[in-house]
Amino acid sequence: MKNKILIGIALVLVGIQFIPRHKNTSPEIKKHALFTSYPTSHTVENIIRWACADCHSNHTNAYWYSNIQPLAMWIDNHVKEGKEHFNIDDWNNYPPYKQYHKIEECIEVIDENEMPLNSYTWMHENAKLNDLQKHEFKLWAKGLLDSMENRYEPNQLKKPKK
Numbered sequence: 781m782k783n784k785i786l787i788g789i790a791l792v793l794v795g796i797q798f799i800p801r802h803k804n805t806s807p808e809i810k811k812h813a814l815f816t817s818y819p820t821s822h823t824v825e826n827i828i829r830w831a832c833a834d835c836h837s838n839h840t841n842a843y844w845y846s847n848i849q850p851l852a853m854w855i856d857n858h859v860k861e862g863k864e865h866f867n868i869d870d871w872n873n874y875p876p877y878k879q880y881h882k883i884e885e886c887i888e889v890i891d892e893n894e895m896p897l898n899s900y901t902w903m904h905e906n907a908k909l910n911d912l913q914k915h916e917f918k919l920w921a922k923g924l925l926d927s928m929e930n931r932y933e934p935n936q937l938k939k940p941k942k
Contacts, residue, residue, distance in 0.1 A: 813871040818927060823913075824920040828868065831896045831907040835862030838869040858899075880928050880937040887921050890914050 815825055834840045840859050863870075866882050874882065889895040890909070901908045909917070928937060 814868040817871060818924050820920065821916075823916050827909065827913050827917050830904075831909055831913075833868065834904075835859050835900070836866050836868055838863070838867065876928065876932045876936045877939050880925065880932075881939070883921050883924050883928075887918055890917055890921075 814820070814828070820828075835858060840855075866885070871879065886895075891914075896904075896907045896909070
């Protein structure tokens with residue numbers, strides 16, 4: 781009986797490997813939309829590229845484990861949710877109030893150590909942000925908010941009431 785259960789589990793694990801997955805692999809671009817809209821230092825670009833872009837852009841680097849089910853399904857869902865929340869490649873499609881709010885949220889999740897997720901940094905050591913990287917990122921983000929405040933009228937940076 782024990783052997784039948786083990787064989788059944790093995791067949792299921794092999795069988796789920798044939799479930800097709802949605803790969804987030806648009807061609808990688810040199811500059812994400814966010815970086816073309818506002819000046820961004822090379823340091824901050826690298827921070828975002830290494831700590832954010834795999835889940836918050838249209839291109840996720842494929843790692844060996846991302847093709848193994850059921851892990852692949854979990855990663856695909858995680859990336860889908862990340863892009864729904866904030867996608868740096870869709871930045872130019874966001875109205876100013878949404879851009880402003882997303883940058884405020886970025887500062888908040890970095891301050892609260894909510895991003896990058898531990899489940900990501902566990903496998904991606906270079907995505908862990910040290911205090912200097914967090915400081916660099918927040919300086920850039922606060923500068924971006926200031927720039928937006930100078931560029932837009934205050935009512936353009938608030939979500940319109942329905």
